[in-house]
Amino acid sequence: MTAYEFSLSGTSMQARADGTLWLPEARALCVADLHFGKSERMARRGGSLLPPYDSTETLIRLADAVRACNPATVYCLGDSFDDDAAGLALPPDIEDGLTGLMAGREWVWIAGNHDPAPIALGGSHRDRATVGPVTLRHIADPSETGPELSGHYHPKHGVATRAGRQVRRCFLISGARAILPAFGCYTGGLSCTKAPLDALLKPGAVAVMLGRRAVPVPLDRALA
Template sequence: MRLDQSMNTHGFTFAGANLHALPSGALWWPAARLLVVSDLHLGKSERLARRGGALLPPYEAEETLTRLTTDIDRTQAREVICLGDSFDDRAAADALPRAHLDWIARLQAGRRWIWIEGNHDPGPVALAGAHQAEHVHRPLTFRHIATPDSAAGEVSGHYHPKCRLALRGGRAVTRACFLVDDRRLILPAYGAYTGGLQCDAPVLQDLMAPTARAILIGTPPRAVPMPQRKDRERATP
């Protein structure tokens, strides 16, 4: 099928697969009719309120599910993979209101749906779909957290990568981003109110090759060289 041209995607090749970064932070694989999202963190506002934390507007699930509905409608995906931390914790998954459960059920209807286990939502969840620690759809392997010794073709989430770019006039902009090199692809967080980790953080610098790119989400997504720490720049030939 053809993508809706209004989606303004960024196309790129990874491990031999032709993929598209969507403005929302979702990943689209047209040949497999596969849509991938990571770190929805549904129920985040409920969990924070339950634990006495900061009170957030209780609309993050509606915002996230609305965006996911739009991406599914535009791509007509026949398979969806949620790359872990789909719920902010197990109790948040159990506390989802009936309206949200019905919404998820409508999105799942007529398509294969895979929930990858995350560190926030390990183990089985009482929702339809397959529940897996990781999923292989060659040439890609989907898991929640990147592994340092992974083979080429690993797709993961977990770190909520963000990229800060300096602009003219001393201003700067920070955007959620995909990180991609020859071996691995890390997706941004898809959920609302999720925060993020700057891509010059040591853990991301250690995972990604010096030649990695950051694909900033937005309309349209924009690819730039992944910013490097100053000490790494000096050490890189």
């Protein structure tokens, strides 16, 4: 399946194999942790020198998702930029590409821990947003009692296959909460069985693993 369909408190959603989340009734596309400018930020701070193609690859994949869904609204759930300086110094081709994707639709930048300040692009800038009854924020709030979408943790999960153990980015769906995978290139991952992710999951939680298909994997045994 190219998307795994589920609902949070009656709101229909599709966890897509590309790592985006589609809310069909609202025509809203959600994406988390784009981390534009990560290679530049690491070089600027004296870290590892990575090939500077991550932002281009991330933009191409984001453009593919926008073309496929043609959303009325795009919600970026925080850490869209690897730090505030990266958001303020986008290469012209990346800025032009984002501006083109934003044209003709509402675009909402939600603040993350890497990019708390508003960026010099169009769209609206918020600490959190709502789509119907669903709250969208960067970091899951353990005290939230309503349906919630978030990112931040870059969840991943591994399963044993005939070809060996496969570890992939994944959505985590548990109760009224869904945590999106990191969309950007050069973003690592946190196992969904490790703290603090494990504490956010309830019995019946599902990891939707990404690849050519979106594959749901029950987590009860992994979390036991």
